[in-house]
Amino acid sequence: MTAQVAAETAVDTRMSMDEGVVDAESIDSMYLTFAVGEEDYGMSIGMVTEIVGMQRIMVVPDVPDYIKGVINLRGKVIPLMDVRLRFGMNERPYDDRTVVIVLEVNDAPMGLIVDRVREVIDIPDGNIDAASGFGSGDGRSVVSGLGRVDERVVILLDVPLLVSDMDVIAPKLAKA
Amino acid sequence: MSANPEATSEKSSGGALLRVSSDKIGRLMDLVGELSLSVSETVNSPDLAGLDLVGFDAAAHRLSMIVREVQDAATELRLVPVGEVFRRLKRMIRELERETGKIIDLDIVGADTAIDKLVADKLYDPLLHVVRNSADHGLEPPDERVANGKSKKGMIRLAAQQVGSEVRIQVIDDGRGLNREKILKIARKRGFFGEREEPEPERLWKVIFEPGFSTAEKVSTLSGRGVGMDVLNTTMTDLRGRIAVDSEENNGTTVSLHIPVSLAFLDSILLRLGKQLFTVPVDDVAEIVKPGMSDLVGVSASKGTEMLKLRGSFIPVLRLEKFYGAKTTNLTPLVDMVCIVFQTTRGAIAVPVDEVLDRQQVVMKPLVGSLAKVRASWGCALLASGEVAIVLDCERLASGEER
Numbered sequence: 001m002t003a004q005v006a007a008e009t010a011v012d013t014r015m016s017m018d019e020g021v022v023d024a025e026s027i028d029s030m031y032l033t034f035a036v037g038e039e040d041y042g043m044s045i046g047m048v049t050e051i052v053g054m055q056r057i058m059v060v061p062d063v064p065d066y067i068k069g070v071i072n073l074r075g076k077v078i079p080l081m082d083v084r085l086r087f088g089m090n091e092r093p094y095d096d097r098t099v100v101i102v103l104e105v106n107d108a109p110m111g112l113i114v115d116r117v118r119e120v121i122d123i124p125d126g127n128i129d130a131a132s133g134f135g136s137g138d139g140r141s142v143v144s145g146l147g148r149v150d151e152r153v154v155i156l157l158d159v160p161l162l163v164s165d166m167d168v169i170a171p172k173l174a175k176a
Numbered sequence: 177m178s179a180n181p182e183a184t185s186e187k188s189s190g191g192a193l194l195r196v197s198s199d200k201i202g203r204l205m206d207l208v209g210e211l212s213l214s215v216s217e218t219v220n221s222p223d224l225a226g227l228d229l230v231g232f233d234a235a236a237h238r239l240s241m242i243v244r245e246v247q248d249a250a251t252e253l254r255l256v257p258v259g260e261v262f263r264r265l266k267r268m269i270r271e272l273e274r275e276t277g278k279i280i281d282l283d284i285v286g287a288d289t290a291i292d293k294l295v296a297d298k299l300y301d302p303l304l305h306v307v308r309n310s311a312d313h314g315l316e317p318p319d320e321r322v323a324n325g326k327s328k329k330g331m332i333r334l335a336a337q338q339v340g341s342e343v344r345i346q347v348i349d350d351g352r353g354l355n356r357e358k359i360l361k362i363a364r365k366r367g368f369f370g371e372r373e374e375p376e377p378e379r380l381w382k383v384i385f386e387p388g389f390s391t392a393e394k395v396s397t398l399s400g401r402g403v404g405m406d407v408l409n410t411t412m413t414d415l416r417g418r419i420a421v422d423s424e425e426n427n428g429t430t431v432s433l434h435i436p437v438s439l440a441f442l443d444s445i446l447l448r449l450g451k452q453l454f455t456v457p458v459d460d461v462a463e464i465v466k467p468g469m470s471d472l473v474g475v476s477a478s479k480g481t482e483m484l485k486l487r488g489s490f491i492p493v494l495r496l497e498k499f500y501g502a503k504t505t506n507l508t509p510l511v512d513m514v515c516i517v518f519q520t521t522r523g524a525i526a527v528p529v530d531e532v533l534d535r536q537q538v539v540m541k542p543l544v545g546s547l548a549k550v551r552a553s554w555g556c557a558l559l560a561s562g563e564v565a566i567v568l569d570c571e572r573l574a575s576g577e578e579r
Contacts, residue, residue, distance in 0.1 A: 058564045059451045061500035062550040070547070070556070070564050075206035075213075075539075077556050077564050079546050108545025165546060 029124050033154055034114040036083050042154040047103045054098045080111040110163045123147040142168045201253050208250045212243045213562045258336045259287030261299050265307055272311040279329045289336035291343050292438040302408040306347045306431045314351030314429050345433045354423040381421035385409045442540050446533040453565035455557045460570050463517040472510050484526040491524045518570035525574045
């Protein structure tokens with residue numbers, strides 16, 4: 001079981017959220033950051049309900065490839081999206097750092113399988129650059145912006161678009 | 177756990193009623209489901225294997241019993257007497273009397289029949305349409321009734337009764353009955369039947385539920401727009417219910433609605449196909465067949481359709497892998513599988529699965545978000561083991577419907 005991972009993560013989240021509240025009045029500029037491959041991603045914490053360890057996935061029919069199945073989280077059936085597959089990256093076996101970020105978007109639950117979560121950080125609007133150059137071709141880009149945090153770049157995601165079944169342009173970033 | 181004290185006090189205080197939001201009860205139900213899962217996980221923990229734990233076993237048994245009782249009690253919270261819906265209809269009937277100038281005797285039977293609150297809430301509108309139709313089209317004006325040798329007062333009976341896991345709600349009137357010729361004429365004009373076809377009464381009456389079907393020459397404020405029966409149809413599909421109509425010339429019409437008592441629980445048969453779990457409502461399963469080599473016919477001329485021979489008739493085999501467009505290259509040969517035969521309105525279909533696991537009372541959940549697109553499904557089911565299965569709707573499977 002990876003409950004331990006989940007518990008640690010939850011603590012991390014809470015701690016850094018508390019710090020964040022001191023810095024900023026609202027949670028609007030708070031982002032949960034996580035890693036997929038070598039890249040750092042971030043999403044607004046507003047839609048995140050919890051972070052849990054990897055659970056037993058049950059396969060369901062008639063869903064896109066990137067929906068790996070569902071989990072039963074305390075009586076709630078939550079579909080799991082493998083973010084790697086959604087981005088067109090190679091699948092990777094799940095390990096004990098793989099976690100599920102549970103979201104509630106438009107009243108529907110969704111779990112995102114990511115390689116690992118990092119932290120909750122505050123990225124003021126002034127530190128976010130528009131993600132130009134991602135919008136060509138078919139579909140819309142799931143990248144809503146690029147956040148500058150110290151020397152790092154965090155790719156901010158358009159979560160409602162990400163969890164929809166629309167075709168999206170996966171982020172293909174050169175290392176910043 | 178905030179829902180707990182409120183919910184239990186409703187039971188213990190007997191007659192006094194308490195308004196509790198359905199969200200709270202829903203949460204309680206979720207928690208109870210979770211509780212029973214954790215208990216079964218604990219009691220059946222592999223860590224306990226081989227240990228001789230007399231005291232523990234007795235305590236675990238007691239605990240499991242209590243959990244089951246809590247589960248039953250929680251389920252009951254959602255049940256309300258169907259009489260609440262009938263009472264609202266009663267008011268409507270008084271109004272109808274004024275508007276139509278007819279005298280209507282309302283008879284209510286089985287008002288204390290228990291039904292899921294969610295179902296009860298959805299039942300008023302469709303029932304209203306049936307009652308309106310009875311009052312407007314079914315019952316004759318007083319003088320016509322007297323001329324036909326009937327009492328001046330028309331009768332509408334609302335009857336509810338639990339039949340197995342279903343509740344049957346009937347709207348019975350003693351009016352003029354459905355007019356076979358009139359309905360058949362319109363049904364033929366709309367193309368439901370061929371010019372020469374003489375359908376069985378049961379099949380014919382069903383067309384009155386088709387969208388836009390109305391025999392009323394004049395559209396009144398009460399009915400005749402042909403939308404009412406359509407509402408009934410849609411709601412019944414949502415509620416996993418069935419409609420039946422029976423009518424006799426000059427003796428009246430009976431509309432029967434068969435609805436599952438609870439939308440949350442489903443008596444189902446659990447099936448496994450590859451790594452996927454499915455369940456089907458027990459009532460939908462006509463037969464379970466282990467096909468032999470000689471019972472199977474492949475029709476390569478028709479995209480490799482397979483047929484199952486069952487007592488002389490051929491039943492099309494519907495592979496779930498194909499239906500759901502899975503990228504499977506090697507389908508298991510049918511002789512190694514078990515076929516579930518469903519009797520649908522489009523005829524029988526046989527659905528092969530790897531294994532029939534169990535018959536189980538499962539908790540139903542709607543499919544939301546990215547799962548809403550799963551076809552031919554009523555929802556998903558939470559099994560006692562904590563696993564999740566897709567509940568198949570054999571009607572939509574048979575129709576090959578896209579959504």
